Amino acid sequence: MSGETAAVVRGRVYGTVQLRHTERGTPAARFTVVQVPREYDRARGQWRDGEPVPVICTVTGPLARQVAECLTDAVHVIATGNVALRDNALYLDSAQVGVDLAHHVACIDDTLPAVLAGRAPARAPRAAATPAPPPAHRAAPAHPTTATRPAPVPAAAPETDWWQSAPRTSWDAATAPSRTGR
Secondary structure, eight states, rough: OOOOOEEEEEEEEEEEEEEEEEETTTTEEEEEEEEOOEEEEEETTEEEEEOOOOEEEEEETTTHHHHHHOOOOOEEEEEEEEEEEEETEEEEEEEEEEEOOOTOOOEEEEEEHHHHHTTOOOOOOOOSSSOOOOOOOGGSSSHHHHHSSSOOOOEEEEEOOOOGGHHHHHHHHSSOOOOSSS
């Protein structure tokens, strides 16, 4: 359509998401995203919040149901679509809507526990005749004296290429400051 411009809106959902159905049964969701621009105040030498800009977003089809199920008040989102100014209000006919991972942790259906994802829980594996060896990161010490004395930590420079670095064994290891360079 003429007069519409593709745009990306990043902000917080304000209020509740309204889900309705058209006469043909197509789901349609409507919600408001408030975008607060950051402005640099030269007089004070610091950043401050600007005037909030509300954008009314509309989503149709299967995405509308997912938006209605997932989004609540104050959730940070990123929405893309065609923006238009009508009746002194900004409207965004959204093509894509997602949770802003800079502010939230998202779970995908495949990563959710079975009970939360609505699937039947996986059957527990049968007990093996011999016990399985412990995982490498929980292996028993090779010598009893090493269990009482901590191993020295070599002073190595941290790796600069994150992608090529060795995988971490736990979230704590990934977020802790690196002393071993791993």
